[in-house]
Amino acid sequence: EIVLTQSPGTLSLSPGERATLSCRASQSVSSGYLAWYQQKPGQAPRLLMYDASRWATGTPDRFSGSGSGTDFTLTISRVEPEDFAVYYCQQYGSSPITFGQGTRLEMK
Amino acid sequence: EVQLVESGGRLVQPGGSLRLSCTASGFSFSNFWMSWVRQAPGKGLEWVANIKQDGDKKFYVDSVKGRFTISRDNAKNSLYLQMNSLGVEDTAVYYCARDGYGGYQVYWGQGSLVTVSS
Numbered sequence: 001e002i003v004l005t006q007s008p009g010t011l012s013l014s015p016g017e018r019a020t021l022s023c024r025a026s027q028s029v030s031s032g033y034l035a036w037y038q039q040k041p042g043q044a045p046r047l048l049m050y051d052a053s054r055w056a057t058g059t060p061d062r063f064s065g066s067g068s069g070t071d072f073t074l075t076i077s078r079v080e081p082e083d084f085a086v087y088y089c090q091q092y093g094s095s096p097i098t099f100g101q102g103t104r105l106e107m108k
Numbered sequence: 109e110v111q112l113v114e115s116g117g118r119l120v121q122p123g124g125s126l127r128l129s130c131t132a133s134g135f136s137f138s139n140f141w142m143s144w145v146r147q148a149p150g151k152g153l154e155w156v157a158n159i160k161q162d163g164d165k166k167f168y169v170d171s172v173k174g175r176f177t178i179s180r181d182n183a184k185n186s187l188y189l190q191m192n193s194l195g196v197e198d199t200a201v202y203y204c205a206r207d208g209y210g211g212y213q214v215y216w217g218q219g220s221l222v223t224v225s226s
Contacts, residue, residue: 051210
């Protein structure tokens with residue numbers, strides 16, 4: 001099983017700042033099959049990125065994904081008020097599919 | 109518009125059984141892999157199981173193998189999760205999701221709460 005470790009656990013930023021979220025895998029993620037999700041309180045998760053760097057439909061272009069192998073990053077170029085939420089990475093290249101433990105993006 | 113509506117969640121005693129259902133609309137259900145993902149109260153996401161379009165391939169997380177069974181009825185646009193031998197660790201919101209072409213979850217239902225407690 002591939003274990004995904006996200007850092008930091010909590011990221012405190014002000015609107016307009018740049019956010020960098022990390023996801024590190026315990027072994028190489030096959031074909032860069034890594035996705036990012038956003039979840040707000042009381043809501044279902046929302047797919048943001050897949051295949052490490054492809055935008056899901058409706059994802060604003062201030063979000064970008066990068067990485068390969070074992071190190072992946074989700075970047076928000078300028079955080080908007082609606083971006084404060086929990087973010088999860090997920091690998092789907094190996095069974096079982098696994099999620100990271102999440103990074104909480106909170107307003108400073 | 110894609111819609112996924114889960115039902116069947118409730119309070120159940122340890123050792124009990126429960127069947128969750130998910131009714132899909134707004135897309136061609138038989139063309140897509142489907143998944144169940146759960147989230148324990150205050151915790152992160154855990155993928156539980158997925159099933160191929162025609163139902164002939166199914167995959168599970170180790171913690172539910174032998175206890176949970178995923179199935180689908182394409183004629184009814186429905187996905188199911190039969191859960192047996194439930195333990196308190198199975199308490200969670202269970203989400204039904206439509207997979208993308210790689211195994212990630214594109215569309216999610218609003219979830220169904222399963223509480224296992226005596």
